Amino acid sequence: MSNVIEIAKKAKEASILALQMSTKIKNDALHKIADAININKNEIISANNLDLENAKLLLEKGEITQSAYNRLKLDENKLRDMIQGVKDIATLDDPINKIIWEKDLAQGINLKKVSCPIGVIGVIFEARPDVISQISALAIKSSNAVILKGGSEAEKTNTAIFNIITSALSKIDEFPKDIINLIYSRDDVKIMLDADKYIDLIIPRGSNSLVSFIKSNTKIPVLGHADGICHIYIDEFADVNKAIPIIIDAKCQYPSACNSVETVLVNRKIKDKVLPVLIKSLKENSVVINSDEEVKKEYSDDINAVVSDWHKEYGEKILSLKVVENIEEAISHINKFGSGHTDCILTENDLNAEKFMMFVDSSGVYKNISTRFADGFRYGFGAEVGISTNKTHARGPVGLEGLTIYKYKLSGNGDIVNDFTTGLKQFYK
Amino acid sequence: MSNVIEIAKKAKEASILALQMSTKIKNDALHKIADAININKNEIISANNLDLENAKLLLEKGEITQSAYNRLKLDENKLRDMIQGVKDIATLDDPINKIIWEKDLAQGINLKKVSCPIGVIGVIFEARPDVISQISALAIKSSNAVILKGGSEAEKTNTAIFNIITSALSKIDEFPKDIINLIYSRDDVKIMLDADKYIDLIIPRGSNSLVSFIKSNTKIPVLGHADGICHIYIDEFADVNKAIPIIIDAKCQYPSACNSVETVLVNRKIKDKVLPVLIKSLKENSVVINSDEEVKKEYSDDINAVVSDWHKEYGEKILSLKVVENIEEAISHINKFGSGHTDCILTENDLNAEKFMMFVDSSGVYKNISTRFADGFRYGFGAEVGISTNKTHARGPVGLEGLTIYKYKLSGNGDIVNDFTTGLKQFYK
Incomplete structure (x- = not known):
C-alpha cells in the first residue's frame, strides 16, 4: 500500500476520534502550537534559509518568479503573523456541535440538525509555508483531519514547521494522533486525488493552473477558485x-x-x-x-x-x-x-x-x-479558508463554517413508520 | 455544436432570466402545470401505454425487471400524486432572496448574505416518468433551470409530460423560456457530464451503478447517494x-x-x-x-x-x-x-x-x-430532492434548500480598502 494511502487511511480514522475534541482541548492545542512556533523561530528561519538558497539558484535560472521567491521567504513579520493567526483562530466560536435547526416531528420524535466536521481535508499548496500553521489551526478548530501537500521548493521549511506543530500536539494526552499530516512528493498528489474513499474535500491554494489541474483530476469535491476576473x-x-x-x-x-x-x-x-x-x-x-x-x-x-x-x-x-x-x-x-x-x-x-x-x-x-x-477577514469571519467561486457548499470568502457540514440526529421511543402510514399516529403539521 | 450543448447554453441564459421570477409567477406556473397535467391525463396514459407495450417485451425477454416495469407504469393514483406534488411545492416558502445573514462591516458598509439559485441543474433519471413534474416543479420554485435526461424506456411518457408542462408555461408571458429542458439519448449523457461550463449541479436519480458512473465521469458537483446500507x-x-x-x-x-x-x-x-x-x-x-x-x-x-x-x-x-x-x-x-x-x-x-x-x-x-x-417529507421539508450521502453542500434528506446557494451583496458609498489599511477608517468589532 502506498505511503500516501496509508496516511489517508490513518487520517480518516483520526477524523473520527477528532469528533470528541472539546472546545477547550482544541483551543489549548492552538495555544501550544503558537507557543511552539514562537520558541522555535530560529529553527524555522534556518530551514527557510536552506530553501531560499536553493530558490535563489532557481530564480537566477529563471525557473521561479521573484514573487514566488518572496512568498517562500519567512521573516520576523511573517512569523509574528503566523503565530497571531493561530491565536486568533483560538478566539473564534467553535463551529462544531451547533444545533442549526430543531423540530419535534411528532409526539416523542425529536429531530436536530447539528453541525459537524467534514472529515479529512486535503490541502494542496505552493510556495507559502505559512499556510501550514494556518490550515492546521483551521482544521483543529473545526475538528477535521488534514493532509497537507506543500511545494518541493519549501520542503525544509514545511518540514520544520510541521515537526514543531506535531511535537507540540504530541504533548497533549487527549489530542488524537494523525490529525495533521504532511506529504511531500509531486507523485503523491495523484494518489491523493484518487483517495476519495478517505479524503472528503480538496482545497487547492495556489495558481490558476494548479486549481484547474486538480478540478480535472479528482472525484473529490474541490473548494477553490480558478480565476479572479x-x-x-x-x-x-x-x-x-x-x-x-x-x-x-x-x-x-x-x-x-x-x-x-x-x-x-x-x-x-x-x-x-x-x-x-x-x-x-x-x-x-x-x-x-x-x-x-x-x-x-x-x-x-x-x-x-x-x-x-x-x-x-x-x-x-x-x-x-x-x-x-x-x-x-x-x-x-x-x-x-x-x-x-x-x-x-x-x-x-x-x-x-x-x-x-x-x-x-x-x-x-x-x-x-x-x-x-472580498475577503474573509474584512467580512468579519476572523479567519479565511479561501475564496470560493463554487456554486455549491460554500461561495465567496469562506470562513471556518466552510469546513463543516451537518448530520441529522433523530430520537424516538420505539417509533415505526408503519404507524404513520396506517394513520395510527400523525406527524405534527 | 451538439444539440445538448446548445440546450445547456440556452438553459444557462434562461437561468439568469429566472432570477427575476417573483414568488407569484413561480406559484402561478406550478398551478398551471398541475392543471395541465390534470386536463391531459388521457394523453399521458396513452403515451405510457405505448412505453409499457415495449417494456412488456423487454420484461418477457428478461431485459428489465418487474420492479422497473412497475416504476414505469403510471395509473390514476400516480397521476393524482404527481398533480398534488406540484401543488404542494407551490405552498412551500420561496427559498430565494432570503437574507441569511446581515452585518454592517463599518460606517456605511453593509454586507448581506442572500440565498439564490444554483443555476442549471442536470437531472439524470431512470424509469419513473413522474420525476419530470416533480423536478420541474422544484426547479421552478427554486428559480433554477433544469435539463432532464430520462430513460429511453419511458421516452414517450416523458415527452408527453414534458410537452404538457412546457405548453402550460408558454402561456405565461412573464415566464422565461428554456427553463425546463428534456434530452433523450444515452449518448447525450456524456456530453452533459462534460458541460461544466453550463451545468452547475448534477442530480442522479436511479440505481447505484448509475450514480457511481456519473460521479466517476464529471467535474460537475454531484448530489446523490450511491448506496443505502x-x-x-x-x-x-x-x-x-x-x-x-x-x-x-x-x-x-x-x-x-x-x-x-x-x-x-x-x-x-x-x-x-x-x-x-x-x-x-x-x-x-x-x-x-x-x-x-x-x-x-x-x-x-x-x-x-x-x-x-x-x-x-x-x-x-x-x-x-x-x-x-x-x-x-x-x-x-x-x-x-x-x-x-x-x-x-x-x-x-x-x-x-x-x-x-x-x-x-x-x-x-x-x-x-x-x-x-430518513425522508424529506417525514422531516417536514414538504418536498424531497433526494437523499444525499455527500459530506459537502447538502447531506441527508434534501429539501428545496439543497437547490440553493448564496451570494454576498456589499453596499458602500465610495469606500476603499486603502483607508482601512492606513487606519483612516476602522471596521466594527
Missing part, C-alpha cells in the same frame, strides 16, 4: 468622484490579489465625463490600459492595446477598459467573461444597483465599493 | 420490546427503499435475550437471515448463510446479522461497512446513545426509531 461597471448614474478612488484602490492596492479589478466597463452616456479623469488617474498610478477600438482611437496616446481576451486575469497593474451601451450589456459581459468572483456597479441609482446585484451571477455583487473588500 | 445496533441496554417492531419496520415496511435496514448488530451481552425473539419475528415476516459463524452455528435452521460482504445493499427481505462485543465495535463496523446514510442505536442508556450519535459518521444518526424515517 473582477469587474467594475461605471453606470450612467455613477458619481465620478467616488469612481476614480474605487478603481485605483481595486487595481493598485494589491494588484496580484484575486479580488483586484481586471476590467472596467463604462456606460457610453457617462463616457466623456469619466474617461479623461479615469485615464489620467490610472496613468498617474502607472496602470497600463488595454481597451477597445473606440477608446484606443480616441485616447491613442494613453491606450496600450486593443483587448483580445476579455477573460484574462492580469494580476498586475494592467486594466481592460470597455465602453458599453447600457447596464444590460455590462451584466451580460460580466456573466460571459467574468469568473463569478466579485463584481461591482458604481451608481447613485438604486434600481440599477438592484438590477446589477440580482443579475450578475457572482459570489460577490457590490455597489459603490472596492472589489478588494 | 443502513444499520441498527442493539445495545446491551436496549429494550427488546421496542427493538423487534423497529427492526421489522426498518426491513419490511418498504424493503427496496434506501433507508431500509440491511445489517443488524447485536451486543453480545443481550444476544441470548434478543436473538430468539428477533429471529422468530424475522422469519414470521419472511425475512431471509444471513449471519456470522457464531449465530449460524447456534441457529443453524434459521440462518441462510454466512455473510461474505457486509457492505451490501440487499434492497429486499434479506438481512445481515452480526454479534459485536461492544458499542465501539458496532460504531467501527458501521463506519467501515456503512454508506453514511442512516444508522440507529437501540438503547435506554443515554450516554451510549450520545456516543453512537457522535461517532457514527452518517447523515442520519438515530436512537430508538426506525431508519425508514
